[in-house]
Amino acid sequence: MVPKAETTGRPTITDVAAEAGVSTSLVSLVMRNLPGASPANRKRVSEAAERLGYRPDSRAQRLRKKQTGTIGVVVNFEHPFHADMIEALYAEIGSRYELAISAVTPGRKLEEAVAGLINERCDVLLFLGVVATDEQLMAFDKELPSIMLHRRLSEGTIDTVRVDDVDGGRMATEHLLSHGHRRVLYIDGSGKAGSDDRLAGFMETVAGKGLAEFATVLPGGESEDDGARAMREVLAMPSDDRPTGIFAYNDRCALGVLYTAVRAGIRVPDELSVIGYDDSRISRLISVGMTTIRQDTKSVAGSAVARAIARMQEPALSAVDHVLQPTLIVRSTTAAAPNPATKDIL
Amino acid sequence: MVPKAETTGRPTITDVAAEAGVSTSLVSLVMRNLPGASPANRKRVSEAAERLGYRPDSRAQRLRKKQTGTIGVVVNFEHPFHADMIEALYAEIGSRYELAISAVTPGRKLEEAVAGLINERCDVLLFLGVVATDEQLMAFDKELPSIMLHRRLSEGTIDTVRVDDVDGGRMATEHLLSHGHRRVLYIDGSGKAGSDDRLAGFMETVAGKGLAEFATVLPGGESEDDGARAMREVLAMPSDDRPTGIFAYNDRCALGVLYTAVRAGIRVPDELSVIGYDDSRISRLISVGMTTIRQDTKSVAGSAVARAIARMQEPALSAVDHVLQPTLIVRSTTAAAPNPATKDIL
DNA sequence: TTGAAAGCGCTAACAA
DNA sequence: TTGTTAGCGCTTTCAA
Numbered sequence: 001m002v003p004k005a006e007t008t009g010r011p012t013i014t015d016v017a018a019e020a021g022v023s024t025s026l027v028s029l030v031m032r033n034l035p036g037a038s039p040a041n042r043k044r045v046s047e048a049a050e051r052l053g054y055r056p057d058s059r060a061q062r063l064r065k066k067q068t069g070t071i072g073v074v075v076n077f078e079h080p081f082h083a084d085m086i087e088a089l090y091a092e093i094g095s096r097y098e099l100a101i102s103a104v105t106p107g108r109k110l111e112e113a114v115a116g117l118i119n120e121r122c123d124v125l126l127f128l129g130v131v132a133t134d135e136q137l138m139a140f141d142k143e144l145p146s147i148m149l150h151r152r153l154s155e156g157t158i159d160t161v162r163v164d165d166v167d168g169g170r171m172a173t174e175h176l177l178s179h180g181h182r183r184v185l186y187i188d189g190s191g192k193a194g195s196d197d198r199l200a201g202f203m204e205t206v207a208g209k210g211l212a213e214f215a216t217v218l219p220g221g222e223s224e225d226d227g228a229r230a231m232r233e234v235l236a237m238p239s240d241d242r243p244t245g246i247f248a249y250n251d252r253c254a255l256g257v258l259y260t261a262v263r264a265g266i267r268v269p270d271e272l273s274v275i276g277y278d279d280s281r282i283s284r285l286i287s288v289g290m291t292t293i294r295q296d297t298k299s300v301a302g303s304a305v306a307r308a309i310a311r312m313q314e315p316a317l318s319a320v321d322h323v324l325q326p327t328l329i330v331r332s333t334t335a336a337a338p339n340p341a342t343k344d345i346l
Numbered sequence: 347m348v349p350k351a352e353t354t355g356r357p358t359i360t361d362v363a364a365e366a367g368v369s370t371s372l373v374s375l376v377m378r379n380l381p382g383a384s385p386a387n388r389k390r391v392s393e394a395a396e397r398l399g400y401r402p403d404s405r406a407q408r409l410r411k412k413q414t415g416t417i418g419v420v421v422n423f424e425h426p427f428h429a430d431m432i433e434a435l436y437a438e439i440g441s442r443y444e445l446a447i448s449a450v451t452p453g454r455k456l457e458e459a460v461a462g463l464i465n466e467r468c469d470v471l472l473f474l475g476v477v478a479t480d481e482q483l484m485a486f487d488k489e490l491p492s493i494m495l496h497r498r499l500s501e502g503t504i505d506t507v508r509v510d511d512v513d514g515g516r517m518a519t520e521h522l523l524s525h526g527h528r529r530v531l532y533i534d535g536s537g538k539a540g541s542d543d544r545l546a547g548f549m550e551t552v553a554g555k556g557l558a559e560f561a562t563v564l565p566g567g568e569s570e571d572d573g574a575r576a577m578r579e580v581l582a583m584p585s586d587d588r589p590t591g592i593f594a595y596n597d598r599c600a601l602g603v604l605y606t607a608v609r610a611g612i613r614v615p616d617e618l619s620v621i622g623y624d625d626s627r628i629s630r631l632i633s634v635g636m637t638t639i640r641q642d643t644k645s646v647a648g649s650a651v652a653r654a655i656a657r658m659q660e661p662a663l664s665a666v667d668h669v670l671q672p673t674l675i676v677r678s679t680t681a682a683a684p685n686p687a688t689k690d691i692l
Numbered sequence: 693t694t695g696a697a698a699g700c701g702c703t704a705a706c707a708a
Numbered sequence: 709t710t711g712t713t714a715g716c717g718c719t720t721t722c723a724a
Contacts, residue, residue, distance in 0.1 A: 009412075010467075012717055023695045028719060038693060053489070058465040059405045059414075060717035063700050066355075068405075077429035086423060087451040098462065101447040105433040116444065119404040121356075143399070228633030256633050263608050287574030287602050358701055369711045374703060384709060406701035409716050695724080700717105707712075 011052040020048035031056055058098075062121065070098045071308050072122030072144070074113050076129040077103055079222065081280050085128055085149065088301035097309070104130055114140055123312040126304055127151075129193075141319075145311035149304055150295065151193045152321070159311065161304045161322045163295040165194040168326040169201020172247045172275045172293050175328055177209055180337035181245030181273060184211070187220035187230040187257065189249035198277065202247060220249050227256025235264050244272060244337045251276035251283040251292055258290070258333065269335035279329050289332035299324050357398040366394035377402055404444075408467065416444045417654050418468030418490070420459050422475040423449055425568070427626050431474055431495065434647035443655070450476055460486055469658040472650055473497075475539075487665075491657035495650055496641065497539045498667070505657070507650045507668045509641040511540040514672040515547020518593045518621045518639050521674055523555055526683035527591030527619060530557070533566035533576040533603065535595035544623065548593060566595050573602025581610050590618060590683045597622035597629040597638055604636070604679065615681035625675050635678035645670050 013031075017024045022041055029037045030045040031054075037045070048054075062068040071093065075082055089099060100122055102113040110132055117125060125146040127137070134157045140146045147159040169186075176184050186202040189195025199217065206215040218233055220226040227248055234242055248254035254276030258268060266272050276283055279294035303322050311317055359377075363370045368387055375383045376391040377400075383391070394400075408414040417439065421428055435445060446468055448459040456478055463471060471492040473483070480503045486492045493505040515532075522530050532548040535541025545563065552561040564579055566572045573594055580588055594600035600622030604614060612618050622629055625640035649668050657663055 013719095014717080024717090025695060025719080026693085029694095032719090036693065041693080055461070055465050055489075057409070057467055057717055058462075059409045059467060060700090061719075063403070063405045063409055063702090064717080064719045065700085077432060080426045080429070083423035083426070083429065086449055087453075090449060090451050091453045101449070103432055103436060103447070105436050107433075107437045115401070116404075119401050121403055121405060143401075223631065224628070225631045225633050228631075256631075259605060259608070259633060262605070265611070282570070285569065285571050285574075285602075287571050287605060359703095360701080370701090371703080371712085372710065375710095378703090382709065387709085403701050406716090407703075409718090410701080410703045411716085693724105696722090698719105698721085700719090702716085703714105705712100705714085708710080 010057075011054045013054075013056070015052055016045065016049050016054045019052055020044045067123055067312060068098075068121050069096065070100050070120065070122045071124055071126060071305070072100045072102065072114075072117035072120070073126045073128060074102050074104060074110070074117065074130050076131070077105075079129050080282075081278055082129045084281070084297050085301060088297040089126070089305065091298070092301045092305040097305075110136065118143055124308045126308065145308070145315045145317075147304055147307055147311070149300060152197065155321075156319050158319050159307055159317075159322070160320075161300055161307060161324070162194075163300065163324045163326045165197030165326075166201040166204070168194075168277060168293040168295070169198035169247075170205050171201075171326060171328045172198075172277065173202045173205035175275060175291070175330070175334065176245035176247060176273060177205065177211065179245070179273065179334065181243075182211060182214045182337065183216075183241070183243040184214065184245045184247065185216045185218060185234065185243035187218050187227060187246065187248045187253055189253070190219055190221045190226070192222050192249065195249055198247075198249065216243060220253050222250055222252060224252050224256035224259070227253035227258075228260045229256075231257045231260035231264075235260070245334070246272065246274050248274065248276050251278045251280045251290055254290055254292070254333075255282060255288065258288070269333050271338050273334040273337070275334055279327075283329075283331070291331045291334040292329050294327040294329050296324065296327065356403075357400045359400075359402070361398055362391065362395050362400045365398055366390045413469055413658060414444075414467050415442065416446050416466065416468045417470055417472060417651070418446045418448065418460075418463030418466065419472045419474060420448055420450060420456070420463065420476050422477070423451075425475050426628075427624055428475045430627070430643050431647060434643040435472070435651065437644070438647045438651040443651075456482065464489055470654045472654065491654070491661045491663075493650055493653055493657070495646060498543065501667075502665050505653055505663075505665050505668070507646055507653060507670070508540075509646065509670045509672045511543030511672075512547040512550070514540075514623060514639040514641070515544035515593070516551050517547075517672060517674045518544075518623065519548045519551035521621060521637070521676070521680065522591035522593060522619060523551065523557065525591070525619065525680065527589075528557060528683065529560045529562075529587070529589045530591045530593065531562045531564060531580065531589035533564050533573060533592065533594045533599055535599070536565055536567045536572070538568050538595065541595055544593075544595065562589060566599050568596055568598060570598050570602035570605070573599035573604075574606045575602075577603045577606035581606070591680070592618065592620050594620065594622050597624045597626045597636055600636055600638070600679075601628060601634065604634070615679050617684050619680040619683070621680055625673075629675075629677070637677045637680040638675050640673040640675050642670065642673065 013024045016027045102116045104113045125144050127148045141158045218230045220230045276290045276292040279292045283290035283292045359370045363373045450459045471490050473494045483504045487504045564576045566576045622636045622638040625638045629636035629638045
């Protein structure tokens with residue numbers, strides 16, 4: 001039978017085999033850099049592939065192997081922070097694995113996003129910034145090993161890799177207290193991921209120093225608007241009662257605080273210290289210079305990928321809650337509490 | 347021969363056929379909601395599939411058909427604006443097509459991101475916020491129909507869908523001039539996408555009103571820091587020479603301007619008007635309320651998907667530069683120019 | 693070191 | 709309306 005090379009669109013492994021005058025198995029070996037082909041044939045095949053512009057069809061490859069080597073990532077892009085995580089994940093997987101990204105959007109529900117990944121036969125699922133019930137997650141985990149990132153779940157639901165938010169709350173609060181702040185405020189995340197834990201760290205720390213009576217909590221949220229709204233409440237307080245140190249749920253919220261404070265003529269950090277959370281890109285800008293708590297994306301991505309690979313090999317492993325430590329990043333929005341004399345000027 | 351149901355991991359179409367007591371072709375029809383199966387069998391198959399938890403393997407599906415119905419998106423997530431575009435694209439494709447997302451990151455070069463998509467046998471490629479040479483793009487386009495979003499390219503390189511930046515620059519500038527601003531400033535994007543066109547629109551408009559001598563241009567960029575730096579230059583000018591209206595390359599840049607101005611005690615919009623570009627999420631926040639130029643993501647996504655589908659069906663179509671109109675969104679950072687009396691207070 | 697052949701899960705002729 | 713059969717492009721035994 002005549003070799004069918006060049007019949008249709010893209011060249012196939014058969015075309016390359018014909019062009020090089022060898023079998024398809026040999027082409028397969030060479031293309032994947034596996035041992036077992038003579039140098040001469042290796043060269044011949046490589047050149048034939050190059051000549052034809054051959055690209056191995058990854059659908060066919062993955063269909064043939066039992067494992068696809070693909071990590072599915074279900075992501076909600078609403079929060080810019082998640083783009084950083086995607087980057088970190090790409091950096092971690094190297095070339096041995098692939099990432100398949102499926103977004104949850106207002107018009108594309110979680111089930112749909114996950115179904116796409118399951119149908120692609122990903123080996124494992126990572127959830128990033130996704131709101132889901134324990135029931136949903138456990139159902140997904142039954143179909144495919146699932147790992148939740150950056151979020152604490154009820155005991156034993158599914159695997160999690162996250163940074164200790166209680167500890168983060170503690171570090172932020174201690175940073176303020178150690179600079180002499182007494183009237184401190186936590187603007188919370190209104191139920192968003194990690195908010196309650198950060199609050200717990202805050203409360204625990206102020207109580208530990210016997211300063212609970214000076215501490216306040218105000219409802220906030222994850223956006224600049226939430227921070228701005230809370231700050232307006234602060235501005236409505238008699239100036240002697242106002243906090244001198246504010247810990248906001250995240251950097252975006254802290255930015256709203258900062259912006260509103262500055263617009264009201266308050267000097268930061270001289271009159272007011274502000275600390276955020278996430279060490280997001282925005283906090284790192286020179287013009288912002290936000291003191292913040294870093295959730296190291298590289299470490300989280302590293303642990304997540306390691307766990308993903310482990311679950312690929314042994315899907316039945318029981319759920320593990322992997323907790324990493326946060327880091328305090330001091331920049332220029334926090335400083336010593338204003339002394340009484342200074343305070344009067346405010 | 348005995349049906350092989352339940353041998354290994356996931357159920358296949360064969361398992362469902364066995365369970366329902368019909369042929370695989372019938373299962374295939376039912377699963378894809380195609381006509382040609384009796385209601386009774388349709389029900390039987392659906393129930394069998396449900397019982398087994400069957401999920402069609404999309405790798406196998408796409409391997410079998412010549413077209414995969416998949417639109418590959420090469421994206422650079424650095425700019426938060428692109429997350430909005432992804433959302434809009436998902437909304438546009440409906441359920442007839444799929445999106446495969448491949449990110450370009452500092453550690454993952456363009457070629458690599460594109461290769462992944464080609465190997466998946468996407469039918470067409472969309473480029474979003476990606477920096478690429480004409481040569482690279484033309485090479486990609488030879489392998490797969492390619493469409494660049496939100497960026498103007500040399501004539502005839504590849505398909506583009508974008509918003510008219512010259513017009514956007516014109517609208518922004520006219521908005522300032524129509525509010526009585528004379529000393530106007532454009533903070534440019536230092537070569538970033540669309541920057542030169544916006545500058546052209548700016549220059550053309552001030553020249554048209556005979557105000558070229560009052561117009562200034564300062565180097566900027568795409569981040570808050572770039573805007574902040576430019577604004578510090580403005581603050582260094584004698585106050586009589588300072589612009590009263592500033593048009594910034596994008597919203598992030600404008601935010602840096604705003605923040606720096608406010609911190610210097612300048613009231614916006616009473617003493618200074620600021621207009622951004624993109625109508626990004628940040629500009630829409632109540633606490634920011636930035637006047638800006640909207641590049642309608644829905645329209646761009648719609649045109650991009652329409653063009654993608656056209657190119658899927660007829661890959662040889664010659665490159666088209668599809669240009670959409672921008673819209674002025676007036677919020678609260680722009681107002682009438684301060685009159686001389688007011689200006690003296692500044 | 694090489695090649696022949698079977699088959700991954702599915703769809704699309706074609707036949708019945 | 710239903711079933712049979714032949715591949716899609718690849719990897720992987722198995723034999724040579």
